[in-house]
Amino acid sequence: MDTNKLVYVALELGSSHICGLLAYKDALGRVVPMASRRVESKGSIVHGTIYNIDAASAIAKEIIRDFNQELESSGYSISQVYVSIDCRSLHSLRHIVSHSYDGDGILATEEHVKALEEELLKEQFDGYEILSVLPPYYHVNGRRENSIVGMLCREVRVYYTLLLVRKTYVRLITDLVEKRLRLKLAGILAAPICEAQVILSPGIRQMGCALVNIGADCTTVSVYKEDALELLRVYPVGGSAVTRDLSTLHILREDAEEIKCSRLSAVSEMKDGDSFVEIPSFIGKEAQQIRLLDLNRCAQARMKEIIANVQALVESSGVANRIDGGYIFTGGGCLIGRFNRLLKDMGINDSIQVTSVNDKLFFAEPNTDEFFASPSQYASIVGAIYCATKGCLEVANTVFSPLTEEDEFENEPSKPLRQDEPLHSPSEGRTTRREEYTRDVEEDLYSQSNPMPRKEEKKNKFSLGRVFKDILDVASNTRPEGEEEDEEDEEE
Known part of the structure; x- marks a missing residue:
């Protein structure tokens, strides 16, 4: 792996599981996983929102600690992390900014585009915060355009799509990362948008489609047309509702979940x-037998409710009759038996069930990790890595170079080196002569005062294989300028 390649870390706060992914992007832009974790949320996340921050932070700490152990031999450690969310308060809002110009109009530049966006960001939304602003489209002189730069504009209407989330939840996530994990928050990402990037092709988004993710506690509907997001809504009912319904039949929750996954059908x-x-x-309860027909009727009623609400949300987008790409379903909830039969019975004939991501955007060696054995579980977190732009590692260990008597105190003190800066910078990321000299003196004093030998440092039992061996090899082989000449002089 090139030392300048960025490595990303993402956490996904799901209602059933909290997932973590450590990955980088190869030369083709594909997400290449290096380590992953998937831990049960255990009630700490409800409807995609942090319900118990202590329990959630304990799970997140466990994931970050495991990733740092994986990175130990490379000399890097995690400094910041992305958080991917899909909570019930997350939704899209269409906002229009209009401008008219006198005379023949103006020749639009990037400065005009930035001024329009700055005007948008001044808007206040009671109780909500703008998570992100998606790329807008424009109506210029009555025509739809994807960009106005270089065009003569008399009248401009900019159609922005904003992603909003409750401010209280943003504060919870910030508290989780910065105060409890003691890391920097690289960004909060909307899981449905990230997921769409690695599942839907630009052509499908141009044709128009409805991407539906049936998760544990939430069902998310994203409607696209002409490569623009028309609607994003989160319906706070998911596959776990079927499990709760079964538990009312005097069935333990864990048994109900197992029966749902292995025996039930949506029809x-x-x-x-x-x-x-x-x-x-x-x-207090003896073993019993229940007719499969009765259990399937219970599951069918709940799944029909979920699909009916999906249809209503798509209708509210205003483009339901123009989504030529149809419905695209993903998530664990659509894995229930006879799911496609239910869709047809409810009038959704043009549908696709997707359980993996685009192989042009993702690459994992076979049997890399059991987490990737179930493709439907990792689409959104792979999408989070795909959308990430900031490297999430920093150099934890320093690279030492041999001392010579002549240049013992020559170099200036080194500056901290982040993972998104070149490792081979001559003045960064390397211990200075003065620091090495001080370290040697301290070790001599320690050995005189304590005759017992120091314990050998514990060797790292984890390995990332070829990925981080390249990092370590390149880092350890990086030498200061003139070092080879110094060694030749010493030999003479």
């Missing part, structure tokens, strides 16, 4: 009445 058929599901016994 009930009369032949299901001939099959029975054995419910394990628990304290």
